[in-house]
C-alpha cells in the first residue's frame with residue numbers, strides 16, 4: 001500500500017475497548033470557546049424577561065412590552081455585532097402574517113423571526129449552518145398573551161446562546177455561511193421554524209446542519225430532584241422520514257437505520273463539543289425529540305436536513321409553561337433565578353465550537369462509495385474531492401455495528417483507502433479535513449460497483 005495510514009484518534013470513550021490518542025485542538029477555536037461568558041448570557045436573558053411576555057400573539061408594536069419589542073432588541077444586538085464583522089454580518093426581521101388557523105392562532109398575527117446572516121468568505125461555497133432558539137414564551141394556557149411569561153429558560157436560554165455565538169463568531173472568517181435565528185411561534189406549533197424551513201426548501205438552500213437550542217440552562221429536575229450540570233442531551237432522528245420506498249429498502253439492506261443525517265450531526269456535536277469544552281458530556285438520545293413533544297429542528301429534519309435539538313439533561317416542569325404563582329410553598333414560573341449560568345455557558349460553548357469547526361471545514365467529499373465488486377475481508381472506499389475548498393486530506397471513520405460513536409479515524413491524503421476491516425462487521429464514513437484539523441460532517445458510502 002503506497003499511502004501511509006495514520007491512526008489518528010480513538011475517541012475519548014471511557015467504555016471504549018480501543019486504546020486512545022488525543023486529537024489536538026485548534027487554538028483559534030479554543031480561544032473562541034473561552035470567550036463564551038456566563039455574565040453575557042445572564043444579561044441577555046434578563047433583558048428578554050424584561051419584555052414581560054414574548055407570546056407570539058402579544059403586541060408587535062408596543063416599544064416596551066411584547067414580542068415585537070423583544071424581536072427588535074435581538075435584531076439590534078445582531079446589528080451591533082455586525083459592525084465588527086467588516087460588513088459580512090447583516091440582520092433582519094423576516095416576517096409574514098398568519099391567519100387564524102382554528103388551533104393555536106386565533107387572530108391575524110405578525111409572525112417574525114429575528115435573524116443574522118454571517119456570509120461565508122468563499123463565494124463558491126454554498127453551505128449554510130444554522131443555530132436557533134425560540135423567542136416566544138408562554139404560561140399555562142398556550143393562548144394567554146397578556147400574562148407575564150418570562151420564558152427565561154424556555155427559551156431565553158436558547159436565544160441567549162444564539163446571541164452569544166453571533167457576538168463571538170461574527171469576528172472570525174469562515175468559508176461557509178452561518179445563520180443565527182430566534183424563531184417566533186414555536187409554542188403555537190413551530191410556526192416560525194416551518195416558515196423558514198419552507199423558504200429554505202423552495203430556494204434550495206444547502207443547509208449542512210442546524211443546531212436548535214431549547215431549554216438548556218437549568219441543572220435540576222423537579223420530582224426526581226436530580227442535580228447535574230455536566231451532561232447535555234442532543235436529540236436526533238436516526239432514520240430520515242424522507243426515506244421511503246426504494247431508499248428505505250436500501251437502508252434496510254445496509255443496516256443504516258442509525259446513520260441518518262441528524263444522527264451523524266449528533267455524533268459530530270458530541271465529538272467536537274467534548275474535544276473543546278471541558279466538564280461536559282454530550283449525551284446522544286436516539287429520538288427526534290422528547291417523548292411526544294416537539295421543537296423547531298423538526299420542520300428541518302422533516303425536509304431532509306441534518307437538524308438536532310440540544311436540551312438540558314433534566315427538565316424542571318415547575319418552571320416551564322407555568323403561570324407565575326406560589327402554591328403549597330412551591331414557586332412556579334420560568335424565572336432566571338432557577339437557572340445555572342455556568343451550565344448554560346458550557347452548553348453554549350458546545351454549539352459555538354461545533355459551528356466554528358463545521359463552517360471552517362472543507363465541504364463533504366463527493367460520491368463516497370464502498371467497493372462491492374468482489375467478496376473480500378478488507379474494505380475499499382473511494383470518493384471525490386469536495387466541490388469547493390482545499391482539504392489537506394480525509395478521515396475514514398470506523399465503528400462496530402453496535403457502537404454508538406465512531407471508534408477510529410484513519411487519515412489519508414488520497415481519495416481512496418483500503419482497510420483491513422470487513423464491511424460486514426463495521427460501519428464506515430468519510431470526512432474532509434483541512435490543515436488545522438477541522439473536519440466536515442461524515443458521509444456514509446453508497447454501494448460502488
Ligand SMILES: [Zn+2]
Nearest residue numbers: 154155214215
Ligand atoms: Zn421551548
